[in-house]
Every structure is written in structure tokens, then in C-alpha cells.
Amino acid sequence: MTQALTFPSISAVGNIDAYIQAAKQFPMLTEEEEFRLARRFHDEGDLEAARQLVLSHLRLVISIARGYLGYGLPHADLIQEGNIGLMKAVKRFDPSHGVRLVSFAMHWIKAEIHEYVLKNWRMVKVATTKAQRKLFFNLRSMKPGSEALSPTQVADIAHQLSVKPEEVVEMETRLSGHDLALESGQDEDDAFSPIAYLEDNRSEPTRVLEARARDDLHGPALQSALAGIDERSRRIIEQRWLREDPATLHELAAEFGVSAERIRQIESKAMQKMRASLAPALAGA
Secondary structure: OOOOOOOOOHHHHOOHHHHHHHHHOOOOOOHHHHHHHHHHHHHHOOHHHHHHHHHOOHHHHHHHHHOOHHHOOOHHHHHHHHHHHHHHHHHHOOHHHOOOHHHHHHHHHHHHHHHHHHHHOOOOOOOOOHHHHHHHHHHHHHOOOOOOOOHHHHHHHHHHHOOOHHHHHHHHHHHHOOOOOOOOOOOOOOOOOHHHHHOOOOOOHHHHHHHHHHHHHHHHHHHHHHHOOOHHHHHHHHHHHOOOOOOOHHHHHHHHOOOHHHHHHHHHHHHHHHHHHHHHHHHHO
């Protein structure tokens, strides 16, 4: 029977180099030993057998994790996540299928590392769908250089990975971007950062009062002012000032069969009359 072994952790051995050396000390299992241990765990729930299966494959996790160092994440963290995948593989491994654990475990190890990379490579997720994940882990190696992909190259990559060309373009754009600090680390008053324009000031007291004043003006006072002008002038004011997508002078000129200058004159005269009507409400606001 194989001697019971203790599972090493990176924190326990001190650093990543010591961990790698410790992992290499555990012997590889023969096919017969692996089958026997897997059967003990699968049929009898022997946790010691499962531990020995995991220990004998730690070097596999280290090797796979090394392939993801290009994403700038700690090697130790990649290994730890890979170890989780290895333990999941051991739990699901059935030796009766005639496949060695090393072949079965590679999928689980990579899947766990992939999930970690996607969650931690950027503050904002860059890949959520199956196609995006495929592109995330293959696009950089498939690009011929650092230049932007040509339409022909986009089509070729899309064909090879069985994804849409627009998904290739979108992922290339995401990968070429970079994270931006919400707040500037500078002390200068003019230092500009996203916090300056992403800040929500809608609840600021002054803005709340201004919004209430605008609402009051858009209520009875405004309706009264509109009622005091003729129908054509009211139509022009409503189309020019009370729509989310204001009409142009030329559009209204075509509607009424007059020149754009004439529309401007009517608008100006109507605005003067409305200001006089709204003066008491404006003074109260």
C-alpha cells in the first residue's frame, strides 16, 4: 500500500519555489497503482486514496498553470485554483472508463484556472459567453502581430474558432483596452479621472430644488403660458423646446410652408410673450 502523504500548501512551505520542489517529491503513479487507488476512493470513499491521487498529480497542475503566466496573475494563485480543479477531477474520476487520470484531470484543471483568470484579469469581465471565452484564451496567440486584425484575418479566426466575425472584432477591442483608475492618484486640482464625470449629482440639494422648480414651470404655469399664444406658435414652441428630440427650423418650415427665417421670427416672438407670462412663476422659484 502506498504510504499516506500530506497535502502541501504554498503558505505552508513558504514560497512558490519551495512548493514546486515539494510537489516534485511525490512520485508518479503507475497505471496499476492509479487504478487501485481510484477504485478504493470510487467504491469505498477512501479519502486517503483520493489524497494520494491528488498529490501524485500536483506537478501536472504546476505545468498547466505556468502556461497562464502571460495574464499577469500570480503563479501561486493559478496553481491553487488548478489544484481545486484537480480535486474536482479526482472526485469525478471513474477508473472503469479506461482513461488515465492525467487525461481526465486536464479539463478540470484548465476550467478552474480559466474561471479565475476571467474573474481577476480585469475589474470588469471581458468574457461571459462560451464564444467570448474561446476567443479570450485563443485570440492573442492566433494574432500574427500587434497590429489590428484585417477583415481577412478576422474571417479566418472566426472560421477556425467557429464564432462570428463581429465577436472576434469585439474581443480584440476588449483585449486591447486597459483598466482605468476611478480616482486619480495625483493631488493637483486639475487632475482628471473618471470619478469627475461618473459622479451622480442628482441627489445634491441644489439640483433637487432646481428640478422641482423646473417641474413647477412645466406644470400649470407653462400650460397657461402656452394657452396664451396662437396655435401655430404653440406648435413651434412644443416642437422646438418640449421634445427630447427637438425639430429643426427647416423641418418646421417645410411643415408650415414658410421659410426657416420666418419660423425663427415666430419662435422668438412667442418666447417673449411666454416669458412675460411666466415672470411671476420664475420670481417665485
